[in-house]
Amino acid sequence: MKEFLISTFNRSLAFFKKDLIxxxxxxxxxxxxxxxxxxxxxxxxxxxxxxxxxxxxLEKFGNNYFFFLIIGISVSDVVLRISxxxxxxxRNYQLTGMFEEIINLKAPIIELLSYSFIYPIVFSxxxxxxxxxxxxxxxxxxxxxxxxxxxxxxxSLTLISCIGIAYIAxxxxxxxKKGNPLSAINQLSVMILGGVFFxxxxxxxxxxxxxxxxxxxHALEIIRYLFISDNFLNSEVIKxxxxxxxxxxCFLSIGLIVCHFAIKNGKKNGTLTIY
Amino acid sequence: xxxxxxxxKYFYDESWRTFFKNNKIVALNNLNIDFTxxxxxxxxxxxxxxxSTLLKIIGNILLADEAYFSFDKNKAQTSYISGNERSxxxxxxxxxxxxxxxxxxxxxKKVADAQILKIANxxxxxxxxxxxxxxxxxxFKKKISFARALLKNPDIFLFDEITNSLDFxxxxxxxxxxxxxxxxxxxxxxxxxxxxTSEIIxxxxxxxxxxxxxxxxxxxKGEDDFNERIFNQYL
Numbered sequence: 001m002k003e004f005l006i007s008t009f010n011r012s013l014a015f016f017k018k019d020l021i022x023x024x025x026x027x028x029x030x031x032x033x034x035x036x037x038x039x040x041x042x043x044x045x046x047x048x049x050x051x052x053x054x055x056x057x058l059e060k061f062g063n064n065y066f067f068f069l070i071i072g073i074s075v076s077d078v079v080l081r082i083s084x085x086x087x088x089x090x091r092n093y094q095l096t097g098m099f100e101e102i103i104n105l106k107a108p109i110i111e112l113l114s115y116s117f118i119y120p121i122v123f124s125x126x127x128x129x130x131x132x133x134x135x136x137x138x139x140x141x142x143x144x145x146x147x148x149x150x151x152x153x154x155x156s157l158t159l160i161s162c163i164g165i166a167y168i169a170x171x172x173x174x175x176x177k178k179g180n181p182l183s184a185i186n187q188l189s190v191m192i193l194g195g196v197f198f199x200x201x202x203x204x205x206x207x208x209x210x211x212x213x214x215x216x217x218h219a220l221e222i223i224r225y226l227f228i229s230d231n232f233l234n235s236e237v238i239k240x241x242x243x244x245x246x247x248x249x250c251f252l253s254i255g256l257i258v259c260h261f262a263i264k265n266g267k268k269n270g271t272l273t274i275y
Numbered sequence: 276x277x278x279x280x281x282x283x284k285y286f287y288d289e290s291w292r293t294f295f296k297n298n299k300i301v302a303l304n305n306l307n308i309d310f311t312x313x314x315x316x317x318x319x320x321x322x323x324x325x326x327s328t329l330l331k332i333i334g335n336i337l338l339a340d341e342a343y344f345s346f347d348k349n350k351a352q353t354s355y356i357s358g359n360e361r362s363x364x365x366x367x368x369x370x371x372x373x374x375x376x377x378x379x380x381x382x383x384k385k386v387a388d389a390q391i392l393k394i395a396n397x398x399x400x401x402x403x404x405x406x407x408x409x410x411x412x413x414x415f416k417k418k419i420s421f422a423r424a425l426l427k428n429p430d431i432f433l434f435d436e437i438t439n440s441l442d443f444x445x446x447x448x449x450x451x452x453x454x455x456x457x458x459x460x461x462x463x464x465x466x467x468x469x470x471x472t473s474e475i476i477x478x479x480x481x482x483x484x485x486x487x488x489x490x491x492x493x494x495x496k497g498e499d500d501f502n503e504r505i506f507n508q509y510l
Binding site for chain 1: 286287328331332335337338340349350352353354357359361362364366367373374375378379380381384385420441498
């Protein structure tokens with residue numbers, strides 16, 4: 001057990017270091033990545049001015065559309081990045097021939113793929129913090145950190161669901177290579193049905209019903225509510241926590257199962273290393 | 276002694292033109308192979324004769340459809356080295372790449388550092404350790420593939436046409452490297468798939484000739500037929 005933990009830790013660190021060196025070697029891109037957050041926050045600040053004033057849908061968010069929007073955008077940024085990790089990594093491995101090396105390592109491929117999440121998770125959380133920091137410092141975004149523990153728990157659950165979705169998209173890339181529609185569907189559902197730009201209560205009933213099957217819908221409800229001062233855990237938030245936990249469990253289980261079968265099938269058909 | 280019996284592997288053509296036809300392609304057909312420590316086995320045959328498929332199955336990169344293995348393929352330590360030079364992280368240095376793979380092989384840092392230095396010294400690339408992989412020449416990248424295989428230190432090395440697309444001098448350098456490698460890895464099993472029969476004669480003590488997925492002949496060093504003229508008949 002001790003040996004397994006040490007080996008897991010060493011491998012995680014190796015993947016993190018590899019990805020960090022790789023990303024920071026593109027210095028301009030790294031710098032622009034951070035700069036783009038500031039620009040995005042500024043643009044959304046101006047955009048939110050269009051919706052100033054009282055609004056039935058935004059009442060529970062203190063009629064502050066900037067608050068609503070910036071949390072939606074920053075969390076969706078994390079969700080979309082993590083959901084596409086395996087798809088991107090698998091395509092990369094297929095194109096470079098790295099898959100043969102990975103298979104040859106004699107460790108379960110799913111385990112090796114899972115190390116690819118470490119850097120993107122750290123970097124996405126870093127971007128999320130920068131988003132909020134810019135908004136708080138430069139645009140007076142009112143955030144209350146009393147419930148930060150619960151917010152972090154909600155983000156962790158969201159990450160688990162994203163990892164599950166990433167495995168599903170990765171399984172598609174393993175089986176069918178290019179033209180992954182799952183990533184596009186995920187992107188579309190997060191941005192339109194997830195409550196990023198507008199509350200899901202605006203949606204027609206049938207779309208609102210579908211949106212309940214998207215993890216970010218519940219994550220945003222929880223995070224927005226808990227970031228407002230004087231708000232504490234209530235039955236509605238607990239319900240969202242349960243839904244988020246259930247969806248995370250379902251997506252992760254489905255993701256691991258389909259990815260396992262895609263790898264097994266690829267190894268049998270010899271298509272794992274084809275691109 | 277390792278034994279592989281009745282090894283068969285099929286692929287399926289999934290293109291539309293074979294939609295209503297039998298799309299089964301027999302890549303390997305009932306192969307029987309024995310090998311033991313110290314063997315250096317050449318695998319030759321025409322394109323599509325099943326060389327790479329055989330090596331990939333031994334390396335557990337591909338699964339066989341039918342076969343009996345006298346060893347646990349999931350546990351056997353193998354290293355598959357192909358002519359593909361892209362299977363490294365190009366933005367990382369040679370040292371960073373080798374450190375990354377050493378961690379994947381489960382080697383602890385102290386041992387790995389010492390081993391990387393020793394291998395770099397043996398293969399004569401110490402001064403290139405801190406150079407980014409992207410800056411290396413093709414021949415050099417293959418050298419680093421060797422280094423990675425040596426770092427893993429497996430029981431079975433599977434070389435799959437690694438001198439393909441190399442110029443004459445790089446090919447010779449790789450050959451020299453392999454002779455050195457063979458001398459130092461005398462207890463290991465080497466599989467060497469190639470179209471270059473001179474490489475096979477220099478490096479192997481046994482040759483498996485594949486023809487349309489079947490073993491056409493097995494020729495041992497010292498036999499009269501262990502020569503380029505015979506090998507070329509099957510290429």
